[in-house]
Amino acid sequence: MTTLDVPTTIEQRRLLVTPLPGPRSRELMSRKQAAVAAGVGTTMPVFAARAAGGIVVDVDGNHLVDLGSGIAVTTVGNSAPRVVEAVQEQVAAFTHTCFMITPYEGYVAVAEALNRLTPGDHEKRTALFNSGAEAVENAVKIARAHAGRQAVVVFDHAYHGRTNLTMAMTAKSMPYKHGFGPFASEVYRAPLSYPFRDGGLDGETAAVRAIDVIEKQVGADNLAAVVIEPIQGEGGFIEPAPGFLPRLAAWCRDHGVVFVADEVQTGFARTGDLFACDREGVVPDLIVTAKGIAGGLPLSAVTGRAEIMDAAHAGGLGGTYGGNPLACAAALAAIETIEAEGLVDRAREIEALMLDRLRALQARDPRVGEVRGRGAMIAVELVETGTDVPDPALAKAVAAAAHQQGVIVLTCGTHGNVLRFLPPLSISDELLRDGLDVLDAAFSATTAGAR
Structure with a gap:
C-alpha cells in the first residue's frame, strides 16, 4: 500500500458521539436557514469544524468518513501538509x-x-x-x-x-x-x-x-x-x-x-x-x-x-x-x-478495493444494475429489481442511511439513481473498508426487492 503523508491531529476513524445532526449542527442549520438563500442546499445537515485525511469532524465532535472529497476537490486529502x-x-x-x-x-x-x-x-x-x-x-x-x-x-x-x-x-x-x-x-x-x-x-x-x-x-x-x-x-x-x-x-x-x-x-x-x-x-x-x-x-x-x-x-x-x-x-x-506520494498508484489501489467490495454487493443484490468507474471515482447505478428502470428513491434511501451512520456519500445521475464515491486519495484502507461496511448495512436496511 502507498505510504501517505496524513496529518495526525485528527484520528482517522469513524466516531459518532451524538445522533446526526447533533445539537450544535441543528443550531447552525437554523441560522443557515435564516441567513442563506434557500437555493443553496446541503447534502447533510451537519456542519464541519475540522478535516484531515479521510475524516471530517463536525461541530459536535462526530468523525465522518469522507467518501465525497467536497465533490472531488480534496483529492490529496483535507489539510494536506504541503x-x-x-x-x-x-x-x-x-x-x-x-x-x-x-x-x-x-x-x-x-x-x-x-x-x-x-x-x-x-x-x-x-x-x-x-x-x-x-x-x-x-x-x-x-x-x-x-x-x-x-x-x-x-x-x-x-x-x-x-x-x-x-x-x-x-x-x-x-x-x-x-x-x-x-x-x-x-x-x-x-x-x-x-x-x-x-x-x-x-x-x-x-x-x-x-x-x-x-x-x-x-x-x-x-x-x-x-x-x-x-x-x-x-x-x-x-x-x-x-x-x-x-x-x-x-x-x-x-x-x-x-x-x-x-x-x-x-x-x-x-x-x-x-x-x-x-x-x-x-x-x-x-x-x-x-x-x-x-x-x-x-x-x-x-x-x-x-x-x-x-x-x-x-x-x-x-x-x-x-x-x-x-x-x-x-x-x-x-x-x-x-x-x-504516488497518488496515481494510490487511486488504482482504491479502485481495486472498492470494485471488489461493490461487485460482491452487486452479486447478491439485483437492485445494483452496474458498478463502474476508475480509480477513486466509482459509481453504483441502482435499478428496480429485474429491470433497468432507474430507482432514485433507493439511491436516496441508501445515502440517507449511510449519512446517519457517519459516512459521507453522494448521489448523481440524470435520474438521481447513482451512488458516487470520491474518497480522498489519502484515505486509509481501513477507513475505506469501514465506509463500505456501512454501505453494505445501508443496503441490507433497504431490503425491498433484494434476493
Missing part, C-alpha cells in the same frame, strides 16, 4: 495583487506545471480562472476565437456548470436549469456512449452515431468545439466505451474542430491516471481543470495548444481573482503531493 505549509507561507507574503496588474511567479509556475503534465508533448499555454464553470466558458471563448465559428456540441447527461452558458451545456434540468432560462444559443447535444444502457454498442459505433447527429444537425463548418467529460461526473460517472473518445477526437482533428476535454472532476490522479484522457492516449486540443487542482482552494485552468490558446486578443482572458496567489501556492503543493 498545501497547508505553502498557503501559510504565501499568505504571509501577499494575498492578492491581480495577475493582470502586477503579475507574480506562482501563476507562471502553475501554468508551466500544467503545460508539462497535461496530455501531449506539443507547445502549450495556460490561463487560470476560479471555478470549473468559468474555465469551461473560457475554453469555449478560446475555441470560438481560434476557429472563427460559433456552434458548440456537448453530450447527453453532461454537466459543465451553473453559469448561463454552462447551464445551456448541462443536460439535467432540475436543479441546475429549471426556471433559469433563456440560455445561451448555439449549443447542441449529441448522444453519448453509455455502455449500461446502449445494448452492447461498442465505442467506435457509438462515436459514429454521435458524429452523424453532429454532421446532420450542426455541420462541421459551423462548429467551433466539441466539449466532453472523458468520464461524466454529475451525469452518473458514465465512462464511454473504449474507442468512443479517440474516434471523436480524430473526427474533430480532421474537420478543424477544437476538441475540449472537461477534466474538472476527473483530473489530477482521480481516475488512476493523471488525467482520464491518458487511459486511451487521447490528446485534447484544450483541457479544462479545476476541483482537485489546488487542494481545496478555488482555482481552475484552461490548458492547450499554443496556437489555439493564443487566438484570443490581449485582455480577452482573465478576471480579478483568476490565479489568486494563495490558490497557486496550493496548486503547486498539491501537484508535488500527487507526484511525491
Whole structure:
C-alpha cells in the first residue's frame, strides 16, 4: 500500500458521539436557514469544524468518513501538509495583487506545471480562472476565437456548470436549469456512449452515431468545439466505451474542430491516471481543470495548444481573482503531493478495493444494475429489481442511511439513481473498508426487492 503523508491531529476513524445532526449542527442549520438563500442546499445537515485525511469532524465532535472529497476537490486529502505549509507561507507574503496588474511567479509556475503534465508533448499555454464553470466558458471563448465559428456540441447527461452558458451545456434540468432560462444559443447535444444502457454498442459505433447527429444537425463548418467529460461526473460517472473518445477526437482533428476535454472532476490522479484522457492516449486540443487542482482552494485552468490558446486578443482572458496567489501556492503543493506520494498508484489501489467490495454487493443484490468507474471515482447505478428502470428513491434511501451512520456519500445521475464515491486519495484502507461496511448495512436496511 502507498505510504501517505496524513496529518495526525485528527484520528482517522469513524466516531459518532451524538445522533446526526447533533445539537450544535441543528443550531447552525437554523441560522443557515435564516441567513442563506434557500437555493443553496446541503447534502447533510451537519456542519464541519475540522478535516484531515479521510475524516471530517463536525461541530459536535462526530468523525465522518469522507467518501465525497467536497465533490472531488480534496483529492490529496483535507489539510494536506504541503498545501497547508505553502498557503501559510504565501499568505504571509501577499494575498492578492491581480495577475493582470502586477503579475507574480506562482501563476507562471502553475501554468508551466500544467503545460508539462497535461496530455501531449506539443507547445502549450495556460490561463487560470476560479471555478470549473468559468474555465469551461473560457475554453469555449478560446475555441470560438481560434476557429472563427460559433456552434458548440456537448453530450447527453453532461454537466459543465451553473453559469448561463454552462447551464445551456448541462443536460439535467432540475436543479441546475429549471426556471433559469433563456440560455445561451448555439449549443447542441449529441448522444453519448453509455455502455449500461446502449445494448452492447461498442465505442467506435457509438462515436459514429454521435458524429452523424453532429454532421446532420450542426455541420462541421459551423462548429467551433466539441466539449466532453472523458468520464461524466454529475451525469452518473458514465465512462464511454473504449474507442468512443479517440474516434471523436480524430473526427474533430480532421474537420478543424477544437476538441475540449472537461477534466474538472476527473483530473489530477482521480481516475488512476493523471488525467482520464491518458487511459486511451487521447490528446485534447484544450483541457479544462479545476476541483482537485489546488487542494481545496478555488482555482481552475484552461490548458492547450499554443496556437489555439493564443487566438484570443490581449485582455480577452482573465478576471480579478483568476490565479489568486494563495490558490497557486496550493496548486503547486498539491501537484508535488500527487507526484511525491504516488497518488496515481494510490487511486488504482482504491479502485481495486472498492470494485471488489461493490461487485460482491452487486452479486447478491439485483437492485445494483452496474458498478463502474476508475480509480477513486466509482459509481453504483441502482435499478428496480429485474429491470433497468432507474430507482432514485433507493439511491436516496441508501445515502440517507449511510449519512446517519457517519459516512459521507453522494448521489448523481440524470435520474438521481447513482451512488458516487470520491474518497480522498489519502484515505486509509481501513477507513475505506469501514465506509463500505456501512454501505453494505445501508443496503441490507433497504431490503425491498433484494434476493
